[in-house]
Amino acid sequence: MKIIKLPAVLYKSLKKSRSAGKTIGFVPTMGALHAGHLSLIRQARKENSIVVVSIFVNPAQFGPKEDLKKYPRPLNKDLALCRKERVDFVFSPRPEEMYGEGFSTYVNVERLSETLCGKSRPGHFRGVATIVAKLLNIGQPDIIYLGQKDAQQAIIVKRMARDLNIPVKVKIMPTVRQRDGLALSSRNAYLDKKEKKDALVLSAALNLAKLFIKSGARDASRIINRMKRVVNKKKSSRIDYIAIVDTASLKPVRKISGECLIALAVRIGRTRLIDNIIVRA
Ligand code: AMP
DSSP, rough: EEOOHHHHHHHHHHHHHHHHOEEEEEEEESOOOOOHHHHHHHHHHHHOEEEEEEEEEEEEEEOOOSSTTOOOOOOOHHHHHHTTTSSEEEOOHHHHHHTTTOOHHHOTTTTTSTTTTTHHHHTTHHHHHHHHHHHHHHHHSEEEEEGGGHHHHHHHHHHHHHHHHHHOOOEEEOOOBBBBBOOOOGGGGGOOOHHHHHHHHEEEEEEEEHHHHTTTTBBBBHHOOOOOOOOOOOEEEEEEEEEEETTOOOOOOBBOEEEEEEEEEEEETEEEEEEEEEEEO
């Protein structure tokens, strides 16, 4: 496994692989790898001759009051995990390398970036789209692997690739959860023991919504209200949003028919957590 710090070095190495006819799978991450990340890496390993994992805590996607500084960075542990998964290249550039002096070009995926998480995290998806565009330009992979856990991010990256004619296939892998339902996230590390229990309200609310829809409920606002009640049962929780939206446009759905995305963001203590499911009525 090669560990690469410089964009130009990764570009050159992968150019060689490409001209040798090898296919490239790319898994972008911010590190602090867990089983969710590993599921993406394993899928990439199955489907490509070369697997690239980027580990980069992207400053451009953090707001001024967010957790950029304290975001976990267990690089050595991450590298060991990548080695075990037979990753070919780990790309872990320094921020100065990705955002050099005078950096001034950003990718903004309009509308899709302004709703749900984009409302409470202004500029977040601009940062995400920009770094993913940069990584795709540097790596030029055949397939990029993303997690359903960050549903809005996945939809935005798909839109960007289409809109900007970036020749990459975007594959979305299912959310990996603990046995108790909690979606794995690097930010779960911020939770204390009690908060970890309280955090189960996210998946519990989603499961309840799914059950309601299965038993015939179609009115989105009623389902959302029931979900709110579940989440508000915990003193430590504060709802950012609970929404039922169209899976393509992310616009709110009033009456559920066909496929919809049920998504929520909830603060448990000081930690903001997100989760979602796709439901077909
Ligand atoms: P992050 O390191 O949080 O930026 O995540 C890197 C990639 O892993 C993103 O595509 C995420 O959607 C994905 N991911 C994070 N958590 C999970 C999870 N629990 N299950 C599946 N994919 C995940």
